[in-house]
Amino acid sequence: MKKPLLPAKKVCGGNKQITDREGLVKLLRWHFGHSDFRGKQFEAIQAVLSGRDCFCLMPTGGGKSMCYQIPALAKPGIVLVVSPLIGAMENQVTALKEKGITAEFLSSTQTTHAKTKIHEDLDSGKPSTRLLYVTPELIATPGFMSKLNKIHARGLLNIIAIDEAHCISSWGHDFRPSYRKLSSLRNHLPDVPILALTATAVPKVQKDVIESLCLESPLLLKSSFNRSNIYYEVRYKDLLDNVFNDLSALLKSSGDVCAIVYCLERATCDELAAHLSKHGISCAAYHAGINNNLRSSVLDDWMSSKIQVVGIDRKDVRLVCHFNIPKSMEGFYQESGRAGRDQLPSKSILYYGIDDRKRMEFIISNAENKKGQSSGGSREGSSKKSLSDFKLMVEYCEGSGCRRKKILENFGEEVPPSLCKKSCDGCKHPNQLVQYLEELATIAAGRQRSGLSRIFLSSSNDKVGGEQMSEFWNRDDEVSCSDEDISDSDDGIENAKREAGCKASRRAGVNAKIELLERAEERYYRNQNCDKPSHKSDKNAITEAHREASRKRLTDSVKQASQRLGNPSIEIETSANFLENECFNKYGKSGKTFYYSQVASTVRWLATATSSDLTNRLGNVTPTSPCRSKVPTEASPKETVDEGNRTGTTSPELHDNTAAAVESGISSASTPGPPASASTKLPPIPSFSEFVNRNKPNHNSRTRPLDDSQSQNKRQKKT
Numbered sequence: 001m002k003k004p005l006l007p008a009k010k011v012c013g014g015n016k017q018i019t020d021r022e023g024l025v026k027l028l029r030w031h032f033g034h035s036d037f038r039g040k041q042f043e044a045i046q047a048v049l050s051g052r053d054c055f056c057l058m059p060t061g062g063g064k065s066m067c068y069q070i071p072a073l074a075k076p077g078i079v080l081v082v083s084p085l086i087g088a089m090e091n092q093v094t095a096l097k098e099k100g101i102t103a104e105f106l107s108s109t110q111t112t113h114a115k116t117k118i119h120e121d122l123d124s125g126k127p128s129t130r131l132l133y134v135t136p137e138l139i140a141t142p143g144f145m146s147k148l149n150k151i152h153a154r155g156l157l158n159i160i161a162i163d164e165a166h167c168i169s170s171w172g173h174d175f176r177p178s179y180r181k182l183s184s185l186r187n188h189l190p191d192v193p194i195l196a197l198t199a200t201a202v203p204k205v206q207k208d209v210i211e212s213l214c215l216e217s218p219l220l221l222k223s224s225f226n227r228s229n230i231y232y233e234v235r236y237k238d239l240l241d242n243v244f245n246d247l248s249a250l251l252k253s254s255g256d257v258c259a260i261v262y263c264l265e266r267a268t269c270d271e272l273a274a275h276l277s278k279h280g281i282s283c284a285a286y287h288a289g290i291n292n293n294l295r296s297s298v299l300d301d302w303m304s305s306k307i308q309v310v311g312i313d314r315k316d317v318r319l320v321c322h323f324n325i326p327k328s329m330e331g332f333y334q335e336s337g338r339a340g341r342d343q344l345p346s347k348s349i350l351y352y353g354i355d356d357r358k359r360m361e362f363i364i365s366n367a368e369n370k371k372g373q374s375s376g377g378s379r380e381g382s383s384k385k386s387l388s389d390f391k392l393m394v395e396y397c398e399g400s401g402c403r404r405k406k407i408l409e410n411f412g413e414e415v416p417p418s419l420c421k422k423s424c425d426g427c428k429h430p431n432q433l434v435q436y437l438e439e440l441a442t443i444a445a446g447r448q449r450s451g452l453s454r455i456f457l458s459s460s461n462d463k464v465g466g467e468q469m470s471e472f473w474n475r476d477d478e479v480s481c482s483d484e485d486i487s488d489s490d491d492g493i494e495n496a497k498r499e500a501g502c503k504a505s506r507r508a509g510v511n512a513k514i515e516l517l518e519r520a521e522e523r524y525y526r527n528q529n530c531d532k533p534s535h536k537s538d539k540n541a542i543t544e545a546h547r548e549a550s551r552k553r554l555t556d557s558v559k560q561a562s563q564r565l566g567n568p569s570i571e572i573e574t575s576a577n578f579l580e581n582e583c584f585n586k587y588g589k590s591g592k593t594f595y596y597s598q599v600a601s602t603v604r605w606l607a608t609a610t611s612s613d614l615t616n617r618l619g620n621v622t623p624t625s626p627c628r629s630k631v632p633t634e635a636s637p638k639e640t641v642d643e644g645n646r647t648g649t650t651s652p653e654l655h656d657n658t659a660a661a662v663e664s665g666i667s668s669a670s671t672p673g674p675p676a677s678a679s680t681k682l683p684p685i686p687s688f689s690e691f692v693n694r695n696k697p698n699h700n701s702r703t704r705p706l707d708d709s710q711s712q713n714k715r716q717k718k719t
């Protein structure tokens with residue numbers, strides 16, 4: 001409900017300025033209903049009210065807005081707020097108006113009539129506007145700057161707040177060229193205190209912001225970046241049968257909550273929105289490619305809870321999903337931080353795929369190359385920087401251990417081990433995570449061996465010079481996909497061009513990609529079925545002990561499925577044997593890499609299968625058909641190798657790191673099982689990069705994974 005407008009004297013201190021803590025807390029309570037200031041809010045408010053510049057670093061949801069909203073109420077005059085996001089601006093202005101605070105915004109999305117009214121108020125002797133939100137593009141126009149000068153000349157411009165100030169820095173994840181122009185503010189309005197606010201803690205960015213805005217001896221305020229109310233998790237696309245379905249299941253299981261899903265491309269955003277809607281989830285796509293009217297109505301619907309999933313600000317967002325890996329940790333932190341801004345428990349789920357990783361590497365190197373060409377100089381340093389930023393993001397996804405620790409260390413924060421309290425998947429399910437990473441590595445290596453490496457695992461510095469790459473990605477179309485957040489910008493034409501680009505060619509690219517995958521897979525199996533040197537088959541052989549371990553794993557999963565479905569009539573052991581046999585029949589000849597992968601995929605399928613799925617797949621499995629006896633006789637070469645393993649001729653690789661193998665959940669050593677499996681020594685679990693490097697074909701010098709042994713060492717040291 002709207003709060004009635006209150007007499008200016010009573011709520012805003014009339015012509016007096018309020019600077020004492022008590023008075024300011026009163027304003028906070030009266031207008032916003034918060035009992036006291038949080039973190040460094042009071043210090044920031046006090047600094048700007050006393051005329052001092054301030055650089056305020058607070059995490060997303062930390063309450064930065066209050067640092068300029070309270071001063072606007074504490075002193076007669078106007079606080080100018082520069083914000084790059086029209087959505088966020090509209091949002092704040094509406095919320096303030098509902099509280100009876102006169103706030104306005106000026107942007108290209110407004111009607112001329114609305115703009116004229118605001119300008120009339122600003123030109124009047126006593127403007128009622130306390131907070132004026134504008135875009136950086138408007139500041140850059142000479143007309144508006146002279147208006148600001150006039151307001152200032154009348155002694156009415158109290159503070160300039162630069163929200164999301166990291167946008168000014170080309171070291172930041174969200175650099176906006178128009179923000180650079182804000183440096184003129186200090187020249188034109190030298191005595192107005194500037195408050196720079198950001199949630200980006202990278203030291204280079206801080207320095208750049210302070211220098212670019214010409215802040216004079218600013219008060220530096222920093223808060224911890226830990227978002228203790230957010231649970232962090234990564235899901236691995238390559239291990240999921242259907243990512244769209246997984247996301248829709250996730251959203252459904254989260255209940256009727258608000259969620260944001262970030263996608264790299266608009267096409268995915270639209271496609272996903274269509275998929276989710278089909279599955280009964282109220283959602284809408286929100287990106288720069290949709291027209292203003294539609295965008296506003298999407299925003300309205302979301303704000304009023306009519307739709308559940310969209311891509312913008314709201315404080316009770318319970319879930320933020322990244323459908324593609326973001327390009328930097330800072331960007332990820334900001335976006336995931338949109339969850340739980342009301343401090344209530346929330347989740348950040350990132351869907352990570354090997355393919356996405358390569359795509360992002362391509363986008364980053366290509367964008368930097370383009371910048372380099374257009375600026376006529378070398379942007380090698382910047383390119384390396386972007387790639388190393390991205391590498392941290394990859395480490396976040398591909399590493400085991402605490403996700404929270406990785407995030408905070410990225411911002412230079414020391415993290416005590418007790419901090420996370422099992423509020424990330426790395427701390428809550430460490431063994432499961434290790435197992436997933438192993439499976440992911442297996443899949444990546446499998447692709448590489450099957451001849452797909454040039455496409456999926458080529459070096460990020462590759463510049464995609466080869467014909468193969470251009471088959472899949474349209475370079476011109478992809479370069480700056482993340483620039484979708486709505487600035488008023490000069491980038492409009494660029495956006496339109498990009499949008500008009502090759503969505504069709506991307507679809508063709510996807511089809512080509514699928515075809516190629518199929519061809520490569522066929523080729524791979526053909527080769528697998530040919531005679532091979534025996535040492536190769538030895539290494540990848542599936543031993544009876546491996547099979548026993550898989551049966552055990554599938555037995556557990558069938559048991560869980562039976563409990564989940566409340567169906568005690570499922571023949572657990574028989575079904576597990578049947579499924580294992582299915583995996584073996586399909587991939588037994590291809591070796592254990594593919595066999596394991598298939599077992600893992602079956603385990604995942606069991607986790608979500610319905611009763612009818614089970615009936616369809618298991619058919620007439622009889623309790624008396626132990627599948628071990630069904631092992632096809634043509635598998636005898638493998639069985640020969642099995643014997644070798646049992647008598648201790650396994651390759652040395654199979655003997656170390658039993659602990660890791662136990663953790664992987666493949667070995668049954670952690671649970672009582674038949675002797676054969678208990679004595680199994682499964683392969684050590686390498687890091688993702690180790691695995692990829694180990695399997696890298698020597699002849700292909702183009703293939704180089706992003707990670708390297710150095711970074712692996714670093715990771716080990718860190719954790």
Ligand SMILES: Nc1ncnc2c1ncn2[C@@H]1O[C@H](COP(=O)(O)OP(=O)(O)OP(=O)(O)O)[C@@H](O)[C@H]1O
Binds near residue numbers: 037337338342
């Ligand atoms: N002192 C306070 N006590 C309780 N809640 C507060 C306080 N200050 C701000 N909040 C609440 O915290 C939430 C986040 O505030 P705000 O939007 O200002 O955060 P922010 O730091 O600007 O985040 P972002 O980086 O996402 O823009 C809001 O719901 C706000 O009402």
Ligand SMILES: [Mg+2]
Binds near residue numbers: 064065163
């Ligand atoms: Mg904010």
